Amino acid sequence: MGPRGDTTRNVDRHRTRPRQYEAQARNFLEDVSAGDLWFFPQGIPHHIQALDEGVEFLLVFNDGNFPENGTFLISDWFAHTPRSVLAKNFDVPEEDFSSIPTSELYIFNGRVPPPLESDRILSPTGDVPRSFKHSLDSQAPIRTSGGTARIVDSRNFEASTTTSAALVEIEPGAIRELHWHPNNDEWQYYISGQGRMGVFADSGRNRTFDYQAGDVGYVPFAMGHYIENTGDTPLKLLEMFLAPSFEDVSLAQWMALTPAEVVQQHLNLSDNVMRSIRREKQPIFRP
16 A cells, blocks of 8 residues: 555456555546556556456556656554554554554565455445546447557546557558657557567667567657568557657658658659558558
8 A cells, every 4th residue: 555656557367456545535446358448647546456367567657767666555654653653643552553563564475355346345435436437448440450449548537647559450461550658758558479670760770679479668759650560460569758749750651741742852762652652640560
């Protein structure tokens, strides 16, 4: 239990129950399953309980320098507060704190929580006015010739005021088109499949990287890049941004909406290439 910076979590397997508490004494409690997201605003205390099968989830923080092993924990605070002060604060005898942990409890065994409705604690100020949970897997995807994309940001997940993301699936032989993001750096988590990303900075500086499930990728602000499925199964990854809205610029669409003579003067392209440039954005494209 404890507060910290803005945190977004993506559940990979099974179910869990996050609970958080606002400064206005309003509670949020919900069960989340594989494919769901939840968001904890900065400084808000919370805890997470695994349900009957345990749980795996991905943590995303708004600070790349944040050390997860430096989490603010209530057990650590109690252990480093004089028992006389605890006794005064809670108006009980000091000996009532004789069994508190002597160090932090981070992940530890406990009882499986009861059904959701019987686990709710009513606050005199009510529940939070908006949900901190978003069911990303059940969101209608953008479908293209080469795969799907599910985009989540503050426009469809109002609580997520600092973080946006896209769940991308690229079919074998398809490509996440050449593009860049005009609002911030990009973090990636590769969920399944195999892929290759090429990143271009400027002045001839570029690198190519291969990825597989469990890998993390990174693209600095406004660098051009693509992601290609190099395997024979769908490539699934999560793109994440420290920005309230998801934004990308398609190279093909930009070129299509630029006067043709300007494009040809720059690149000396054939008429066949010019005719093939797509005016409609195709985030994931398969020829």
